[in-house]
Amino acid sequence: MIKPNEVLVTSATWDEISRHSREAFPDECCGVILTNGVSDQVQRLENIQNKLHALDPETYPRTAVIAYAMDPKELEAILDNAQRGGNKLKAFYHSHPDHDAYFSAEDKVFASPFGEPTFPNTAQIVVSIYHREVKRMCAFAWSDEQEDFVEVPIKRV
Numbered sequence: 001m002i003k004p005n006e007v008l009v010t011s012a013t014w015d016e017i018s019r020h021s022r023e024a025f026p027d028e029c030c031g032v033i034l035t036n037g038v039s040d041q042v043q044r045l046e047n048i049q050n051k052l053h054a055l056d057p058e059t060y061p062r063t064a065v066i067a068y069a070m071d072p073k074e075l076e077a078i079l080d081n082a083q084r085g086g087n088k089l090k091a092f093y094h095s096h097p098d099h100d101a102y103f104s105a106e107d108k109v110f111a112s113p114f115g116e117p118t119f120p121n122t123a124q125i126v127v128s129i130y131h132r133e134v135k136r137m138c139a140f141a142w143s144d145e146q147e148d149f150v151e152v153p154i155k156r157v
């Protein structure tokens with residue numbers, strides 16, 4: 001089973017994710033889409049990859065230009081707050097500056113650190129942005145059969 005089997009995003013959400021990707025360029029950006037079932041809301045998260053790299057370059061050799069990391073505490077606070085407000089997590093997103101919108105091996109490790117996805121029913125959106133211009137957005141979802149993230153259609157509605 002693949003859940004979700006497609007991802008619907010409004011133009012406002014699409015534009016906000018594009019804006020975040022442009023503002024963070026040439027670094028990767030990251031965030032989440034929350035939904036109350038009627039409307040969606042984009043919540044930006046800090047990409048702490050450069051902080052991790054500065055603290056421990058051996059464990060974190062990559063900088064934010066080619067990697068992202070969400071602060072688990074920030075994510076937890078956002079999800080707690082969302083739940084209190086009747087919102088649910090709809091999707092994660094992050095950008096690939098000057099790279100295509102594929103789900104990388106590192107992305108898979110981050111989303112499923114112990115082989116199983118931390119959020120199995122939540123889509124992962126990847127934004128390809130070249131020279132500050134968003135080229136493509138792709139969505140990926142966990143497939144139980146393939147035990148991997150597979151591409152699912154993303155539609156702007």
Ligand SMILES: [Zn+2]
Pocket residue numbers: 094095096102103104107126
């Ligand atoms: Zn990635």
